[in-house]
Amino acid sequence: xxxxxxxxxxxxxVLIAVASSSALLxxxxxxxxxxAQLGPFAPRxxxxxxxxxFDLDRSPIAQWWxxxxxxxxxxxxxxxxxxRPVGPLVAGAAVNTALLGIVSLAFATLVGISxxxxxxxxxxxxxxxxxxxxxxxxxxxxxxxxxxxxxxxxARTGWLxxxxxxxxxSIDPSWSTWVVDVLWHLPLPALALALPIAATFERLQxxxxxxxxxxxxxxxxxxxxxxxxxxxxxxxxxxxxxxxxAVYGLAIGALLSGSFIVEFVTAxxxxxxxxxxxxxxxxxxxxxxxxxxxxxxLALGTTVGDLLLAVADPTVREQ
Amino acid sequence: MKFAGWALLLTVAVAALLAxxxxxxxxxxxxxxxxYAPPTRIHFFQDGLRAPFVHTLRVASRRERRFEVVxxxxxxxxxxxxxxxxxxxxxxxxxxxxxxxxxxxxxIWSRLLHGARTTLALSLAATLLATLLGTAVGGIAGYAGxxxxxxxxxxxxxxxxxxxxxxxxxxxxxxxxxLPAPTVFLLLLVIFALLGWPIVARGVxxxxxxxxxxxxxxxAHAVGASDLRxxxxxxxxxxxxxxxxxxxxxxxxxxxAEATLSYVxxxxxxxxxxxxxMLQDASNVALLGDAPWTLAPAAAIFAVVLGxxxxxxxxxxxxxxxxx
Numbered sequence: 001x002x003x004x005x006x007x008x009x010x011x012x013x014v015l016i017a018v019a020s021s022s023a024l025l026x027x028x029x030x031x032x033x034x035x036a037q038l039g040p041f042a043p044r045x046x047x048x049x050x051x052x053x054f055d056l057d058r059s060p061i062a063q064w065w066x067x068x069x070x071x072x073x074x075x076x077x078x079x080x081x082x083x084r085p086v087g088p089l090v091a092g093a094a095v096n097t098a099l100l101g102i103v104s105l106a107f108a109t110l111v112g113i114s115x116x117x118x119x120x121x122x123x124x125x126x127x128x129x130x131x132x133x134x135x136x137x138x139x140x141x142x143x144x145x146x147x148x149x150x151x152x153x154x155a156r157t158g159w160l161x162x163x164x165x166x167x168x169x170s171i172d173p174s175w176s177t178w179v180v181d182v183l184w185h186l187p188l189p190a191l192a193l194a195l196p197i198a199a200t201f202e203r204l205q206x207x208x209x210x211x212x213x214x215x216x217x218x219x220x221x222x223x224x225x226x227x228x229x230x231x232x233x234x235x236x237x238x239x240x241x242x243x244x245x246a247v248y249g250l251a252i253g254a255l256l257s258g259s260f261i262v263e264f265v266t267a268x269x270x271x272x273x274x275x276x277x278x279x280x281x282x283x284x285x286x287x288x289x290x291x292x293x294x295x296x297x298l299a300l301g302t303t304v305g306d307l308l309l310a311v312a313d314p315t316v317r318e319q
Numbered sequence: 320m321k322f323a324g325w326a327l328l329l330t331v332a333v334a335a336l337l338a339x340x341x342x343x344x345x346x347x348x349x350x351x352x353x354x355y356a357p358p359t360r361i362h363f364f365q366d367g368l369r370a371p372f373v374h375t376l377r378v379a380s381r382r383e384r385r386f387e388v389v390x391x392x393x394x395x396x397x398x399x400x401x402x403x404x405x406x407x408x409x410x411x412x413x414x415x416x417x418x419x420x421x422x423x424x425x426x427i428w429s430r431l432l433h434g435a436r437t438t439l440a441l442s443l444a445a446t447l448l449a450t451l452l453g454t455a456v457g458g459i460a461g462y463a464g465x466x467x468x469x470x471x472x473x474x475x476x477x478x479x480x481x482x483x484x485x486x487x488x489x490x491x492x493x494x495x496x497x498l499p500a501p502t503v504f505l506l507l508l509v510i511f512a513l514l515g516w517p518i519v520a521r522g523v524x525x526x527x528x529x530x531x532x533x534x535x536x537x538x539a540h541a542v543g544a545s546d547l548r549x550x551x552x553x554x555x556x557x558x559x560x561x562x563x564x565x566x567x568x569x570x571x572x573x574x575x576a577e578a579t580l581s582y583v584x585x586x587x588x589x590x591x592x593x594x595x596x597m598l599q600d601a602s603n604v605a606l607l608g609d610a611p612w613t614l615a616p617a618a619a620i621f622a623v624v625l626g627x628x629x630x631x632x633x634x635x636x637x638x639x640x641x642x643x
Contacts, residue, residue, distance in 0.1 A: 023489060136632070140625040142575050144582065145617045148601055155608030162604045241587035249480070256482035261579050265602070275485070276583060279492035287489075294485060302480060 008306070012299030016292050023291035024067060027284045029061045034080045034282050054284060067288065076292075077285030081277060086289040090274065093319040094293045096165060097263070097270035101255050101297075103186060104194035112198035113244065116205025120240070121213055121232045131202070137197035143258035146237060147192035147265040159263035160188045193258050197251060201244060208240035215239070238312070245309040250300025256294060324629030331623055335435035342429035343406040343415040346592045350414055350424040355384045355610045358419045361396070361405070361558045371396045375413040384609065400541050401526055419612035427615050430592035434616065439623075441504055442573035446566050447510035453519025454555060454562065461527030462522065462550050472524065475517035483514045487576055491585045500591040507586065526558040545640045561595050568630040571624040578620060594620055 035047045048057075054077075055063045067077060079086045093285055115135070119128040141149070154162040161167065166181045212218065213236050221235045260272030267273075271290055278286035310317045332339060350356070358372050375392040379385040392432035394413045398405050407415040417428040460471040490510050498506070530536055531554060539549050574594070581595025582602065589596050593617040600606075601613040 026489060026493045031495050070379075072421070079422070136628060140621055140628050142571075142624070144575060144579055144598075145621055148598070148607075148614060148617050148619065151604055152607050152611060152614060154599075155604050156611075201459050253482045255383065255478055257484040260482075261487070264583055272485075276488065276492070279489060280496065291485075294482065298480060 008303045015299050016295040017093055019295035020288045020292035021267055024284055024288040027287040032282055037281055076289045079283055079286040081281050081283045086286050089294050090289040093271045093274045095261055099190055103190045105255055105312055108194040108198035108201055113205050114202025116202040117209055118306040120206035120209025135202045138195045142196055143193050144261045146195050147262045150188050150192050154188055161185050165269055178184055189262045189268050193262045204318055212236040212240035223257050242313045245312045247301040248308055249305030320630050324626045327622055327626030334432055335439050337370055338432035338436055341404055342432045343403055344372055344409055344426040344429045346433040347590055352378055353420045353424045356386055356416055356420040358612055359416045359520035373407050380475045393494045418615045427612055430597055431619055433614055434592040434594050434597055438577055441577055442570055445508050445573045446569045448512035449515030449569055450519050450562055450566055453516035454523050457520035457523025458550055459528050478517040484579055515569050522561050523541050523558045526538050527554050528552045530557045567627050571627050574620060
């Protein structure tokens with residue numbers, strides 16, 4: 001266990017270092033730089049000053065080395081776009097993305113797996129067929145489409161706010177009204193992100209469940225007189241859930257990819273939007289910090305996925 | 320199920336192939352008086368049954384985007400003229416807008432048909448390229464083994480865990496933001512192929528690794544077949560079924576990737592109709608509620624992805640689709 005975590009920590013460190021360094025160098029080597037934001041008629045001195053402030057007057061390698069030295073002291077540089085240190089900026093966006101991601105994943109897991117058990121354990125019937133049909137439609141509706149459709153419905157009916165994380169009316173709200181406001185804005189993007197993933201979980205769980213109920217050990221349990229509910233939940237399910245734990249790590253990547261577009265469509269102030277703006281403006285240090293945060297989410301997610309797999313599958317634990 | 324999938328995909332393919340003929344208007348023609356105009360209604364009755372005709376639309380309020388139907392006008396649809404299946408009279412301000420108009424007053428139905436060509440050509444080409452690349456890498460890794468296998472496998476595992484959209488975004492965003500359409504096509508093709516190959520490679524490697532030990536492969540070796548021949552003529556055909564399944568995963572993913580990148584403004588320029596660039600019109604929440612027809616490309620994407628999923632459904636074990 002200790003060695004596993006140590007290896008994971010090492011992997012996370014390498015992933016973060018590679019992702020942020022390559023993001024920094026890519027943004028630096030891209031045509032055009034930050035000073036384009038100053039406009040075409042900016043005085044020469046101001047352009048030179050800005051270039052010096054963001055170390056653009058050094059060679060890319062020298063700039064990278066300087067950034068590594070500073071980052072080791074937890075100084076990640078300034079953002080030109082927001083004129084602030086990138087640390088708190090990215091931390092705020094990361095919290096928003098994490099909130100969206102965790103709520104969506106929890107919803108997708110709960111709904112997807114319980115519906116999958118339901119449809120997998122029954123071969124026919126009106127309700128299972130209905131669930132299967134809805135799930136097939138949802139799996140064909142990636143987050144880009146779900147979020148657009150939900151925003152359209154919200155704009156048309158006004159049931160939920162169509163975008164953003166807080167209403168613009170509450171400028172200086174108390175803590176409790178802020179929480180209520182966020183909770184009011186959360187369901188739309190969270191559902192848009194969760195539905196396709198829930199449908200994927202449902203399909204996978206349904207498949208493995210329908211295979212599991214035909215295993216000899218289930219038949220043996222039937223012969224011993226085990227009740228139906230216990231048969232499915234205690235005997236068949238623990239076996240059938242393993243393949244899902246195996247794709248859980250990959251689901252984190254899908255969640256991050258999906259949250260980018262959901263954040264964009266629903267104006268959720270998360271990491272995706274920040275990274276896109278930073279990339280387009282060539283805001284080098286902001287790009288690097290966003291990439292580092294995304295990479296750490298990914299490392300954390302795959303580790304959790306592997307731990308889940310170890311819990312569900314004893315053969316993995318022994319390796 | 321499988322039949323429905325084929326029917327959906329064939330319809331879309333035929334529509335894309337015949338786009339110039341099926342489209343009533345030129346995809347980039349702007350009808351300046353008809354911004355966000357609703358779909359044109361086709362009528363059959365006015366004082367008795369008549370050949371299908373439309374009424375002209377008049378702007379009632381430009382600011383509220385309200386239109387009035389001028390009931391006194393009657394424009395009979397013209398069939399098989401001007402190289403199109405059916406049109407109205409676009410030159411006299413009465414175009415046939417089957418799915419309404421977008422923010423520049425362009426015909427959404429015509430753009431949808433033309434956009435299908437670019438979007439589908441790109442995704443199909445990217446699927447082909449990624450599959451070829453993945454098969455080559457996976458085949459070599461599985462057949463050669465040793466350090467080569469180790470390196471190739473680590474690389475593909477690394478690419479596999481990355482969130483694809485972010486990588487595509489980063490790779491695209493660091494190039495000049497405005498590029499001509501053919502350059503964008505090639506660029507996205509390469510980016511998509513680079514992101515898609517590892518999924519294919521991993522499976523092909525496992526298949527080649529297992530098949531290599533089978534008697535028929537050993538026999539081929541024994542009669543003096545070269546490594547290349549054994550790999551390409553004997554081992555890789557075993558992965559055919561697997562490749563077909565993977566292609567059904569990659570195609571929707573690439574359609575979505577194009578749509579996503581174009582939607583956020585990093586894909587094709589607006590003058591090139593693709594399903595992604597068309598969706599930009601739906602990005603204005605205030606207008607979206609009043610002009611649901613701007614969501615037409617979303618419906619088209621849904622139809623194709625559903626068609627592919629229905630096909631995959633028919634071939635036994637449904638594949639797991641995670642990346643958007």
